[in-house]
Amino acid sequence: MEMQEIELTHVDCGNCPIRHRAVCARCDATELDQLEEMKYYRTFEAGQTIAWTGDKLDFVATVVSGIATLSQTLEDGRTQMVGLLLPSDFMGRPGREMATYDVTATTEVVMCCFRRRPFEDLMRSTPHIAQRLLEMTLDELDAAREWMLLLGRKTAREKIASLLAIIARRNATLKFGQAQGPMEFDLPLTREAMADYLGLTLETVSRQVSALKREGVIELAGKRHVSVPDFDRLMLETGDDTDGGMLV
Amino acid sequence: MEMQEIELTHVDCGNCPIRHRAVCARCDATELDQLEEMKYYRTFEAGQTIAWTGDKLDFVATVVSGIATLSQTLEDGRTQMVGLLLPSDFMGRPGREMATYDVTATTEVVMCCFRRRPFEDLMRSTPHIAQRLLEMTLDELDAAREWMLLLGRKTAREKIASLLAIIARRNATLKFGQAQGPMEFDLPLTREAMADYLGLTLETVSRQVSALKREGVIELAGKRHVSVPDFDRLMLETGDDTDGGMLV
């Protein structure tokens, strides 16, 4: 069966990724209509908690705009970010009632939501959806494993470089379809959130970012705006294999 | 649709988890027959590499017996284990040609394999399979995220305690259907493999295991045989929330 992107013209919400990514790849009009009827939008403010671990979560959703994080916390308050939701990412788990992570809006976030029950029903009657979700979940699993390598074996400097590379790449992909040229972007995370992502303290993040700046690997305008004059130079700092990898 | 375990009597390989877990949960005889025809077994010796990152991998498989690991390596050789395959776990990715991790047999391993192409075809025509694989993949993703918390935020001692708890629990589940009583098991991993799992060095693993033994949290017979006199006591050392968690 061949992948086939639908015409976006018959989608009233061009941004809504559940159509574009999770369903439309192999869709027909009927399915779209069903999804169309059950979807609704919610907006969360920056800093707002979308769900706490253990909360009942009666919807699944995709991020339309903004950035949200998934994180887990130990008894004594140490927290580790375990997922970063960018536009088009999927959130929630069909077949599970409870949230298993804290979900927090980092910026203002718009989500396209589907009530869980009807979505599950549709999933059962529409094989493409499970297949597409499987693909997306496998991609997430790959990303999680890349992240495990980072957490377990990289130095602080390599962690920072890796995070910058990930954001830069993802940004470039969103904008241009692929990475290219000198890159420039705003960090969507505070130093503390970066630390939670990387398993470091915020002081260490700050120091390493300063070091990369001092050495000309990156340039900073203000605290958040980053430009990367030479992406390959940055990649050298990540510790990653230069050829393989990056399949996601 | 209700889950429904098949009678294992009409399965010639009672152990083969792709039948039992990935397919049989919602199966009919026809599907079983198709799977039956395309499956074959392979045995790998302890220490043998099943696939290197980048290798062409023309099958998917489930572990029938033995233990295998997934790991990733940085340019300079630092390695991080990113997956542990125990009996009934699934390996390989429908829709992808290449292995993205090194897969290594830790003990002798028997796998029940399906050539990738026919399996993918079957998956397309049999929605249950994608749905079941999605469930399994989501479970793996949860486990990976739990693991990220461990790698990013736990101390060496907590890491060791967590690993022991995971193995103890998994072992008890396999044997009794759920955790219970005083637990006893053989470590399936060398100290070095444990270190790769936990993002530590083998020396640190050795020291922390010794410390837990010295303090009576665990008992050791030889280097590998562990018994846990009081599971709750061990859990206290993991740093985890005692109530929540462990949804997988």
Add this chain to the structure above:
DNA sequence: GAACAGCCTTGATCAAGATCAAGGAGGGCG
């Protein structure tokens, strides 16, 4: 049973990153 190999333990020292502490930059608001 001696020699060897693989795996593990323990000790001494070192260094990366955490922790503790102080203060700076920018932005919103009275």
Add this chain to the structure above:
DNA sequence: CGCCCTCCTTGATCTTGATCAAGGCTGTTC
């Protein structure tokens, strides 16, 4: 404008786990 608040930076010191090094245990091979 001045105040406060959040976020960030930098310095000094401490701690955890890494690194370097030596040797022990167990099982296998000849």
